[in-house]
Amino acid sequence: MTITTCVFDAYGTLFDVSAAARQAAEQPGREKLAACWQALAADWRNKQLQYTWLRAITGEHTSFWNVTMDGLDWAMDKHGLDDDPELREILLALYWELAAYREVPAMLARLKAAGKACAILSNGSPDMLEGAVEFSGIGTYLDAVLSVEDVGIFKPARQVYDMVGTRFGCAPDEVLFVSSNGWDAAGAAGYGFTTVWANRAGDPVDRLPHRPHHILSDLTTLPEIAT
Amino acid sequence: MTITTCVFDAYGTLFDVSAAARQAAEQPGREKLAACWQALAADWRNKQLQYTWLRAITGEHTSFWNVTMDGLDWAMDKHGLDDDPELREILLALYWELAAYREVPAMLARLKAAGKACAILSNGSPDMLEGAVEFSGIGTYLDAVLSVEDVGIFKPARQVYDMVGTRFGCAPDEVLFVSSNGWDAAGAAGYGFTTVWANRAGDPVDRLPHRPHHILSDLTTLPEIAT
Known part of the structure; x- marks a missing residue:
């Protein structure tokens, strides 16, 4: 056929979904992120996907934007970055570009x-x-x-x-x-x-x-x- | 209530599901496994779970034993251990104990x-x-x-x-x-x-x-x- x-x-x-964390890590004053951005990006992506699958199974759909934020919140928490709301906004904004x-x-x-x-x-x-x-x-x-x-x-x-x-x-x-x-x-x-x-x-x-x-x-x- | x-x-x-890889890594002659058993165990577990979720979504159920083998095969491949069928059998056997x-x-x-x-x-x-x-x-x-x-x-x-x-x-x-x-x-x-x-x-x-x-x-x- x-x-x-x-x-x-x-x-x-x-x-390129890892671009967001990589670009943010290149900004001045982001040494803590620079040291862990690859693991952060991987955890962010893994949790984002896990949450889509789990919600598909339980029938609790939400928008991909919501699971993208949920995955990032988990990953920032995991890497000790959850006290940095400015970084959260930067990473989420980059996801749109x-x-x-x-x-x-x-x-x-x-x-x-x-x-x-x-x-x-x-x-x-x-x-x-x-x-x-x-x-x-x-x-x-x-x-x-x-x-x-x-x-x-x-x-x-x-x-x-x-x-x-x-x-x-x-x-x-x-x-x-x-x-x-x-x-x-x-x-x-x-x-x-x-x-x-x-x-x-x-x-x-x-x-x-x-x-x-x-x-x-x-x-x-x-x-x-x-x- | x-x-x-x-x-x-x-x-x-x-x-303790990480016990299987850890115990195998402690055996003599398993230097290659000893260097990567923690990552191997994590990848094995991650793929095992992913495969359960994906099969639940697509309605393609199989036994947990099958996804346990599938996850191990992926993880051994990832870590360059897929040329070692004896190790595969050892790891799978430990899963029963x-x-x-x-x-x-x-x-x-x-x-x-x-x-x-x-x-x-x-x-x-x-x-x-x-x-x-x-x-x-x-x-x-x-x-x-x-x-x-x-x-x-x-x-x-x-x-x-x-x-x-x-x-x-x-x-x-x-x-x-x-x-x-x-x-x-x-x-x-x-x-x-x-x-x-x-x-x-x-x-x-x-x-x-x-x-x-x-x-x-x-x-x-x-x-x-x-x-």
């Missing part, structure tokens, strides 16, 4: 030149996604920015992946789904999409019921899979 | 002396739980060992917490639920149990919709809450 539609996860896949990974604009341009529909499918709140898309300047390549807010549950619930067919009228096997999150690629593979895991960190493949069809170290060569 | 029934999570709460934390037998004895029903409610497979209960010698204090296998979904799905009322005929507010996993204590609090988080690691409280009612550093003083 020919791929007609390329769908991308947002955070960690198109946008995430950079795209460097290969992303040219990769999306190639897909559009090949006639593919391109979209984001993300846990992110519509306003968070709008901010990141605008800041990174990739909006011109995107036919849709789909947020789980429209279905009220986080990935990898099937209702989220259903949004692609609803929006584009395509069958699952016409969709190439791309995520840097192994569990998201696995969930999408189980749904029936052809999947690419952008394994930026060089991690082992997740031992879940479904495996990604392709594994790349970044997105540079993605158009060769899609076309 | 009087507490009639004390229900315990198993792994990390009554049984986990020690109870030192304060556990006397704590359970006090609860029984006070007339409380005591039970385990665990993600673990019945055979894994049977092995750990037998090895640790705490079976004499337990009125029931409840496994999620009977409902076919992992915590914190409500169906799991339902098992307590089904078994003991008690109302949620008669139950004191105890877990070292903050997310499990939070899920049980949302269900309606009175909850204790055994915060053995000194971690920040999870920013989830429900908070534990009590936080202890270990289980020594638990009977004072229950009685």
Whole structure:
């Protein structure tokens, strides 16, 4: 089956989610953060994800912005930074201005030149996604920015992946789904999409019921899979 | 409302789950493991839990023994130990002979002396739980060992917490639920149990919709809450 539609996860896949803590650590007077920003960013991300999964199981959905704040609060507490409300505001503000990974604009341009529909499918709140898309300047390549807010549950619930067919009228096997999150690629593979895991960190493949069809170290060569 | 029934999570709460990797690291000729066993144990546990949550969301249940093996395979791969099938077997075998934390037998004895029903409610497979209960010698204090296998979904799905009322005929507010996993204590609090988080690691409280009612550093003083 020919791929007609390329769908991308947002955070960690198109946008560099560790950028927020790294950039804040580079500011003057942030020595305490500079010493721990990598662990802080990892804990922030881990708790953010855990909270999405736990809320999906118990049916207690909230916006991704809320779990982003909740994850940061846990991580700042863990690293003894919870007495610094100014730092909290700086880190949260940076989350609205995430950079795209460097290969992303040219990769999306190639897909559009090949006639593919391109979209984001993300846990992110519509306003968070709008901010990141605008800041990174990739909006011109995107036919849709789909947020789980429209279905009220986080990935990898099937209702989220259903949004692609609803929006584009395509069958699952016409969709190439791309995520840097192994569990998201696995969930999408189980749904029936052809999947690419952008394994930026060089991690082992997740031992879940479904495996990604392709594994790349970044997105540079993605158009060769899609076309 | 009087507490009639004390229900315990198993792994990390009554049984020391990091013991398997630590004991294996102490064996002669295991220098490579000795250098990384703490990170290996943490990654093993993290992936084991992630896989339970992801399978609960997608409805792809399997036994806890399977996700325990899956998590270990990921962690051994991550740490460059995936070329050592003998080590894999040693680590998995130790999982069937986990020690109870030192304060556990006397704590359970006090609860029984006070007339409380005591039970385990665990993600673990019945055979894994049977092995750990037998090895640790705490079976004499337990009125029931409840496994999620009977409902076919992992915590914190409500169906799991339902098992307590089904078994003991008690109302949620008669139950004191105890877990070292903050997310499990939070899920049980949302269900309606009175909850204790055994915060053995000194971690920040999870920013989830429900908070534990009590936080202890270990289980020594638990009977004072229950009685």
